[in-house]
Amino acid sequence: MQDRTSTELELWGGRRARMTTELMEFGASTCYRLTQYGLRANPAPDFSDLSQDMSVTLLFSSSGYGPHLIAQYDDVAQVAIANDAQNGHRPKTAT
Secondary structure, eight states: OOSSOEEEEEOGGGOEEEEESSOEEEESSSEEEEETTEEEEOSSOOOOOGGGOOHHHHHTSSSSOSTHHHHHHHHHHHHHHHHHHHTTOOOOOOO
């Protein structure tokens, strides 16, 4: 388990979300914060400016990164799934 990690999303229609180990914030014109104490409106969410994020640029740049890594990422995921199966974990299925 990782502690104090953060994942942010920017979706169409101005929707954004941020998930950390402590909370989840989401919304567009109206934003909400979900914590262990419940859900409440959050008029001042703390979203990052993802237009300055270099992750996608690095993934598709010519400096050793690129679309060819997608297959490698898939290989890593398949090995993880196989290891989980050997350890008795069943993959989660959509319901």
